[in-house]
Amino acid sequence: MNEQIPSHTLRTAALHYHEFPRPGKLGVSITKPCEGPEDLALAYSPGVAEPVLAIQENPQDAYRYTSKGNLVAVISNGTAVLGLGDCGALAGKPVMEGKALLFKKFADLDCFDIEVDEREPKTFVETVARIAGTFGGINLEDIAAPACFEIEEALQARCDIPVFHDDQHGTAIVLCAALLNALELQGKTLEDARIVCVGAGAAGIASMRLARSLGAKPEHLWLVDRQGVISTDRPGLSKEKSEFAQAPSERKTLAGALAGADVFIGLSGPGLLREEWLGLMNEKPVIFALSNPVPEIMPEIAKRVRNDAIVGTGRSDYPNQVNNVLCFPFLFRGALDVRARSINEAMKLAAVRALAELAKQPVPAPVLAAYKQNSLSFGPDYIIPKPLDPRLREHVAGAVMRAAVESGVARLPLPR
Incomplete structure (x- = not known):
């Protein structure tokens, strides 16, 4: 029952899994009809102007007319990736995609993985805070201590959506x-x-x-x-x-x-x-x-x-x-x-x-x-x-x- 560091066989299988039949573990699906010109007129111009104006008047309407209410961001800077340590933001992307897969599989939550190439906590916070309105919630992932404490606390103070560091x-x-x-x-x-x-x-x-x-x-x-x-x-x-x-x-x-x-x-x-x-x-x-x-x-x-x-x-x-x-x-x-x-x-x-x-x-x-x-x-x-x-x-x-x-x-x- 001993589980050792991944063997050659596991490495091969894991790399094959992530590469084929198309690279990565995530995709985007369309949730509305988009077959003819009438659909296009509703999905984009001119019809899309109506929810834009509604949200401008009442920002909470973003939950009615967009995917915000079912959308989570998994965000990392790659400084504490699994048990592998400081791998960097891009190398952490397979883990963030995996986290997004689990959100969808177990809770039917849509998820974007976002890798931020920034180690300085204040700059990282500023980056995430500026895009937070896109999402219904933010899952911070694989960010090393002690910066993770400062980052989560600062984002919780700035955002009006759930911010949660899962590793904690x-x-x-x-x-x-x-x-x-x-x-x-x-x-x-x-x-x-x-x-x-x-x-x-x-x-x-x-x-x-x-x-x-x-x-x-x-x-x-x-x-x-x-x-x-x-x-x-x-x-x-x-x-x-x-x-x-x-x-x-x-x-x-x-x-x-x-x-x-x-x-x-x-x-x-x-x-x-x-x-x-x-x-x-x-x-x-x-x-x-x-x-x-x-x-x-x-x-x-x-x-x-x-x-x-x-x-x-x-x-x-x-x-x-x-x-x-x-x-x-x-x-x-x-x-x-x-x-x-x-x-x-x-x-x-x-x-x-x-x-x-x-x-x-x-x-x-x-x-x-x-x-x-x-x-x-x-x-x-x-x-x-x-x-x-x-x-x-x-x-x-x-x-x-x-x-x-x-x-x-x-x-x-x-x-x-």
């Missing part, structure tokens, strides 16, 4: 849903659990913030980066890392932090969790080793050393895959369906709880067939729904819509 919040939402269920199965609560997260980038910071919003105690959240445990006596901490700085103690390393921990979250790199450290954790631990393609510890090793553990990864070939696709299509679907001005904390928390709840419901036969399973039920090897579960759209998007309306960021009421 999509990861956090799915991770926290899985964590709530895993802790429940282990007889523990988020409020009491001591959590160690290795990886203090976009996903790590956002996940710890969301866990805190769900009830985790700040003194129980231990964040670890390349230099060890983040503590208040370390100079030069970013404001994001400072939020989670612990008081100075003898626990300065990952191993030290793991002593007495209930949860390990890996959002960093392969092989960072040594098997001998697992014995330091409390009974019935939760181990989320989410680095891809090689986790911080392989699940079979973790289960062999700690057979009382619940283990999750970011991979599809093991149980309990923590995958952003469980969240972002449906989060945007719900936000756009009520024309939300933003994606706020209430909507994120609603998505967490909807995902956690769905995992406890009976799994329909088509999902079992898709994953070649005779049965799946809530338990140590099924703490989070499967990405191909068709109920995700209604369940998660519906919860997000309700939260948007109740929290006052929706322009439309709940659909009947």
Whole structure:
């Protein structure tokens, strides 16, 4: 079951997939009749002048007469592409096209991928803000920390549409849903659990913030980066890392932090969790080793050393895959369906709880067939729904819509 760096066979298949029968993964389709001169007169001149004038008079009419309300932009500068690092904007385009494909496949949202060749945050923000009116929502993707925090915050302030950095919040939402269920199965609560997260980038910071919003105690959240445990006596901490700085103690390393921990979250790199450290954790631990393609510890090793553990990864070939696709299509679907001005904390928390709840419901036969399973039920090897579960759209998007309306960021009421 080991998944290695892509082999020659996978490379060949992947390149062939992206090149043939036509390059890329996206196209544009026409949604209105365009057969004769009458259609052309409506689609373009002179008929197109009428929606132009209507939108000029009332900008919200753009949602009535254009594709804006069902259109998402996936925007990146390519500084943190998947697990490949700083590949540049153009090299990141296949990933952005892939993200757009998932939006369409799972939530029927149209999507443009936009690669912005700009690393300086203020200039990047200015570029994106000037084109934001085209879209109903903006999904920021593969932008390195700490610039991603500044960019998202600035765009949220300038735009009146949802701006969402999926590497932060999509990861956090799915991770926290899985964590709530895993802790429940282990007889523990988020409020009491001591959590160690290795990886203090976009996903790590956002996940710890969301866990805190769900009830985790700040003194129980231990964040670890390349230099060890983040503590208040370390100079030069970013404001994001400072939020989670612990008081100075003898626990300065990952191993030290793991002593007495209930949860390990890996959002960093392969092989960072040594098997001998697992014995330091409390009974019935939760181990989320989410680095891809090689986790911080392989699940079979973790289960062999700690057979009382619940283990999750970011991979599809093991149980309990923590995958952003469980969240972002449906989060945007719900936000756009009520024309939300933003994606706020209430909507994120609603998505967490909807995902956690769905995992406890009976799994329909088509999902079992898709994953070649005779049965799946809530338990140590099924703490989070499967990405191909068709109920995700209604369940998660519906919860997000309700939260948007109740929290006052929706322009439309709940659909009947």
